[in-house]
Amino acid sequence: MAMNVEEADWREQAACKGANGDLFYPKSAWSRESKESRQQREQMAKRVCSRCSVQPRCLDWALRNGEVVGVWGGKTERERRALVKASRRVAAVASVHHQGAAV
Ligand code: SF4
Numbered sequence: 603m604a605m606n607v608e609e610a611d612w613r614e615q616a617a618c619k620g621a622n623g624d625l626f627y628p629k630s631a632w633s634r635e636s637k638e639s640r641q642q643r644e645q646m647a648k649r650v651c652s653r654c655s656v657q658p659r660c661l662d663w664a665l666r667n668g669e670v671v672g673v674w675g676g677k678t679e680r681e682r683r684a685l686v687k688a689s690r691r692v693a694a695v696a697s698v699h700h701q702g703a704a705v
Pocket residue numbers: 616617618619626650651652654655656657658660661673674675676
């Protein structure tokens with residue numbers, strides 16, 4: 603995928619730049635990873651993210667681009683799915699309130 607200059611710029615500041623990609627992604631979509639080893643891997647990746655200066659931009663990018671695999675912006679794929687679900691619920695409630703206010 604082609605990246606614009608702004609996207610390339612924040613990636614240059616990523617704390618994970620040059621880090622072991624195996625921390626951030628499961629070995630392969632076809633290999634089974636035990637729950638314990640997944641949790642350990644994700645915790646190690648999150649430790650890298652916790653000291654990353656571009657963490658908010660990374661998370662925002664992952665959410666906007668629908669990244670479905672791996673740790674991005676300090677969040678696992680399950681945590682990102684939960685964030686998307688929660689934001690949809692908030693948007694739906696806001697929409698109902700807005701419609702109510704317009705009546
Ligand atoms: S937040 Fe984590 S995954 Fe994102 S750039 Fe920083 S270290 Fe890498």
